[in-house]
Amino acid sequence: MPVDTSPEKAIYVLETGDFQTLLDAVMERGHSIFGPVLRDGAITYDALHRDTDLPLGWNDRQQAGSYRLVKTKRKTFFAYAVGPHSWKKFLHPPSDMLCAAQRIDDRFSINEPDREHPRRAFLGVRSCELHALAIHDKIFTDGPFINEAYRRRRQDILIIAVNCSHPSETCFCTSLQTGPRATGGFDLALTEVLTSGNHHFIIETGSAAGAELCARLPVRKAARTDIEAAEKVTSAAAKKIRRSLNTEELRETLDQKFSDPHWGQIADRCLACGNCTMVCPTCFCSTVEDTTTLTGEHAERRLKWDSCFTAEFSYIHGGSIRSSTLSRYRQWLTHKLAYWFDQFGMCGCVGCGRCITWCPAGIDLTEETRKLQEKKFVIRRTNGR
Amino acid sequence: MAGKRKPKLAVWKFASCDGCQLSLLDCEDELLAVTGVVEIANFPEASRRVVGGPYDISLVEGSITTPHDAERIHRVRRASKLLITIGACATAGGIQALRNFADVDDFISIVYPSPQYITALAKSTPISDHIPVDFELRGCPINKYQLLEVVGALLNGRKPNIPPYSVCLECKRRGTVCVLVAQGTPCLGPVTQAGCNALCPSYNRGCYGCFGPQDSPNVAGFAAVLEQLNLRHDDIVRALRGFNAFAEPFRKVSEAYEK
Incomplete structure (x- = not known):
């Protein structure tokens, strides 16, 4: 610009x-x-x-x-x-x-x-x-x-x-x-x-x-x-460069694998700490926080970095939409690699590798995506978790 | 609030070190503002003047460790409109909950010359195990800004900004380099609730978990990370057995690693 x-x-x-x-x-x-x-x-x-x-x-x-x-x-x-x-x-x-x-x-x-x-x-x-x-x-x-x-x-x-x-x-x-x-x-x-x-x-x-x-x-x-x-x-x-991400039909593949049990295996390792979203150069989600002084004479409204890995992020009346870590990791990855196209007409990932390095559990989005791509697509009944 | 009487605030102590209630005195610059908006009605650390109940806000520090306290906490609850527990003792049983993993009579027989005078419960338990609690403020000790935030929010009729997510978000917002990833330091940040503004990592130390488990803790997954850092099982048990050892997510995994 x-x-x-x-x-x-x-x-x-x-x-x-x-x-x-x-x-x-x-x-x-x-x-x-x-x-x-x-x-x-x-x-x-x-x-x-x-x-x-x-x-x-x-x-x-x-x-x-x-x-x-x-x-x-x-x-x-x-x-x-x-x-x-x-x-x-x-x-x-x-x-x-x-x-x-x-x-x-x-x-x-x-x-x-x-x-x-x-x-x-x-x-x-x-x-x-x-x-x-x-x-x-x-x-x-x-x-x-x-x-x-x-x-x-x-x-x-x-x-x-x-x-x-x-x-x-x-x-x-x-x-x-x-x-x-x-x-x-x-x-x-x-x-x-x-x-x-x-x-x-x-x-x-x-x-x-x-x-x-x-x-x-x-x-x-x-x-x-x-x-x-x-x-x-x-x-x-x-x-x-050794790591790779196959972007061919990635959006469609991720759509199909929405209920794949592999998400659960990722969630076993994911700490829901939010580090990946904080280090990501494209993650931009924020929350708005109001504070007041004790007397209520002065108030401030601040915008703060937020993360889709927190429970509060998806809180609406009655509770969190994404209560499980599984649903939060899936939200993050599918937003970044699939729904970003619908929203902004581009991929949300630039391949910098920060989310891989700075994940305390070492979860690798290229590896997890590859595993999802390799799995056969089966239609299964699911409660969605 | 003009013309209305100031809300009455009381501070109650159970089994604890007093550090959390001293956070109120530690408010220093803000202390006069606090006394300007609430009447300090019962706070023996600050004043011998005691105003009778009922109280609008009660801050409760400490855990329940004796039959006497198990009964006294009900009287505090009855005298309080809003009851807020403050600190790791009141919200999780505190460091003294380490005894919950052993036989308290063994400790008593070793520590006290005349054990027959000691009446203690088998376990140190959080206040919420005994009475309904309106809000829990974590930390060992609590953060004074969080205390002011809760009191200020209550007085102004808004939701307190006390985020239940991980310490990692505070670290990253500050720009602190992750001590776990960059140095291999065992750091409880990923499973611990924010609130201290990620104090220890900013001094190049791992998080000790003073604020207890975050709201979506994957402690088993975290213990697997510690194993990758070559921590032995007893090291992992010790890492999880700090001020919040008896908080369920920490307790369950430390017990699993003890076997």
């Missing part, structure tokens, strides 16, 4: 020693930069100012239910996959004030909060995350109901994407055509090229703002060989 149409794509080379000039140019343009930083044993997204704030020389090892950092000898900048945070925490924050009310005698006044309008830059956005941003853009800003808070936060974001060189074991973007190479939705896209003699970035412009930035950097025009080297990085990354 905020990305201008590119006048002409240009490709440059920036030496790693000059990386700080990029950060400086972004900050001079008035953007505060957010990107990958090390925190509490993981690569998270937070404010950064210097290239040395990046997780230099760190790799990650991800498996279903497990995440570990590994230090390497080489001073790589982006040699890791996505971590527990996603960009939604900045654009659709976990807790957001909608309005406040103040009692004045017998009346009350409503005060809307100052809508923040920060100029931010997101550094290190992966291709799967660009697709996740596009999904949220559609949900929040394309349609009859616009989420004004999201729209304002989103409009001035400068996006510096990074093409993936080190996908994790839980990644499966290639199945959904969402990566590892960024194809659009960025101002700049970097590829970190590390060969025996070279360590530099290939920078591709994706917008006028991106081109303007490059004009202020000590870059040189990329040669054919530079571009080929960058392409090799992403094609090698694509080959490293």
Whole structure:
């Protein structure tokens, strides 16, 4: 949405020693930069100012239910996959004030909060995350109901994407055509090229703002060989991806398997903790919470991240519609992989693998979906559970 | 509320450490606001002044461990319009419910020089096992903001925002990195009710389960995760036997692992 149409794509080379000039140019343009930083044993997204704030020389090892950092000898900048945070925490924050009310005698006044309008830059956005941003853009800003808070936060974001060189074991973007190479939705896209003699970035412009930035950097025009080297990085990354999701007739298959006993086997392992929905870059469900001070003079209404794994989520008069963990897991997976198409005309999953890594029980949605797909469709009488 | 008398609030203690009722005094900045909207009618930790019942709101701390208390709680109930139990002792039996897994007479004979003077029930039980309870506020100790939230909600006639879901939601909203996934630390967060704002994981510790089981707990599935982390069966029993050991979802699985 905020990305201008590119006048002409240009490709440059920036030496790693000059990386700080990029950060400086972004900050001079008035953007505060957010990107990958090390925190509490993981690569998270937070404010950064210097290239040395990046997780230099760190790799990650991800498996279903497990995440570990590994230090390497080489001073790589982006040699890791996505971590527990996603960009939604900045654009659709976990807790957001909608309005406040103040009692004045017998009346009350409503005060809307100052809508923040920060100029931010997101550094290190992966291709799967660009697709996740596009999904949220559609949900929040394309349609009859616009989420004004999201729209304002989103409009001035400068996006510096990074093409993936080190996908994790839980990644499966290639199945959904969402990566590892960024194809659009960025101002700049970097590829970190590390060969025996070279360590530099290939920078591709994706917008006028991106081109303007490059004009202020000590870059040189990329040669054919530079571009080929960058392409090799992403094609090698694509080959490293082991997990897959077969999307062929997935919507129909999931419809047919609605009463399959396999859901019960998943529910035996599922902790209904909600972690998958919290780390998912496309899960957007929220609840609205009203609070008052003791005297009742002041009240606030906040929007908070919610999860379809809680009992309260589906509470209507008389009780929860989805009282079992089985029904909640099925709701989450079928919404993401099937009903999202009906609702938004697209798949709700971008293949980033976060829900697999950060599930304490290590439940793998690609594996569970595959098991459901492999099972023969039988019509059975069921009480639905 | 102008012109109306202030609701009378009473605080009652049963078998407990007093930590939860002290959360009320710990309100500090908000304490004057509390006394502005309710009359503290019976709160021996705060004042020797006692106003007679009936009481609009009773906060009950502690578990039932003696025949005397099993009878006294009925008198408290009769004198209270709304009765709210506060803390792990009152809502689950507390840490003293560890005795429920053994013979209380064995403990008494070891601990007390003159055991003949001790009259104790075989089990430490939550208040709700004895009388109807209007609301349960979890925690060891309770969170003072949750206490203010419940009192504020009651006074303003709205539903209290006390979410019964897992600690994980609070961790993720704060942006805390999962200590279980990223470090292999045994953390009870996935099966424990939120309310502390995920305090321990934010200090790089696993959750101890102070707020008791979340409303949809899969404790057996969670114990299987702990086994994957190479915890032995007795470690798993100990992990589940904390302040909320006698809460049924924790108790059932800890007993299964004890066999």
